[in-house]
Amino acid sequence: MKKVIVKIVLALLVVGLFMALSLSQPWKYLFESSLFNNGAALTVNSPGGKADVYLDGKKIGETPYSSANLKSGEYQIELRRETESSDFYQSIGRKINLEPDTRAFIEAEIGPTEEFSSLKVAYYQKSQNSKPTILLDITPKDADLWIDGEKTSISDSNIVTLSEGEHTVKVEQTGYEPLDVEVISRSGYTLIVEVKLMTKPIDLLKNE
Numbered sequence: 001m002k003k004v005i006v007k008i009v010l011a012l013l014v015v016g017l018f019m020a021l022s023l024s025q026p027w028k029y030l031f032e033s034s035l036f037n038n039g040a041a042l043t044v045n046s047p048g049g050k051a052d053v054y055l056d057g058k059k060i061g062e063t064p065y066s067s068a069n070l071k072s073g074e075y076q077i078e079l080r081r082e083t084e085s086s087d088f089y090q091s092i093g094r095k096i097n098l099e100p101d102t103r104a105f106i107e108a109e110i111g112p113t114e115e116f117s118s119l120k121v122a123y124y125q126k127s128q129n130s131k132p133t134i135l136l137d138i139t140p141k142d143a144d145l146w147i148d149g150e151k152t153s154i155s156d157s158n159i160v161t162l163s164e165g166e167h168t169v170k171v172e173q174t175g176y177e178p179l180d181v182e183v184i185s186r187s188g189y190t191l192i193v194e195v196k197l198m199t200k201p202i203d204l205l206k207n208e
Helices: 002-024 026-032
Strands: 040-045 052-055 058-062 065-070 073-080 092-098 103-109 118-126 133-139 144-147 159-161 165-172 179-185 189-196
Touching (some): 040 073, 040 092, 058 065, 092 118, 092 189, 118 179, 133 165, 133 179, 165 189, 179 189
Parallel strands (some): 040 103
Antiparallel strands (some): 052 073, 073 092, 118 189, 133 159, 165 179
16 A cells, blocks of 8 residues: 555656646756857946947847857947937947857947047957967057056067966057956967057146
8 A cells, every 4th residue: 555655656746847847948948058059258338328239230238238148159249329419429339259158348438439439349269379369459559558567569460478367458548548458368269359548538627
């Protein structure tokens, strides 16, 4: 009699478990996880005010924006800062690459003109070189570059070899607002970093 009761209980547990799995479909979330969609991540910020974020022409949210469930590949990212006057602010767009298990970063100050806008972009590209490298694109071209507090000159290729780990990139030039970028270099990747400085506005108020 006890054996029969045990078998009935076990059968009910199996049936209940099967029904629970059928309703919840946990495998659906498993295949939607970063393990199966390459786990590419993207962070987009615009400290000066909210901006709409577009991915390949489709609006995906507004700043601050973050996602860890994007497929790897090339994307066109665009930031549009909306106001009552639709043509007051310019939009800023860049093509970036998302590698599996990496995070790309974009931060923009969107002004009325390119001159009064700034941009920081960082993303990874697979490299044949086992050593971590960084490819720098700096505007203005003659700006001073500092890496981890040391003034650095770059070759015509704009590529610098770094140790693996965290680094601080600083770009400054007279007449422009300086920018810092915190990055992490990784073996087997080239870190693409673009820094565009914003012109300092002219102070029309005299100091008393």
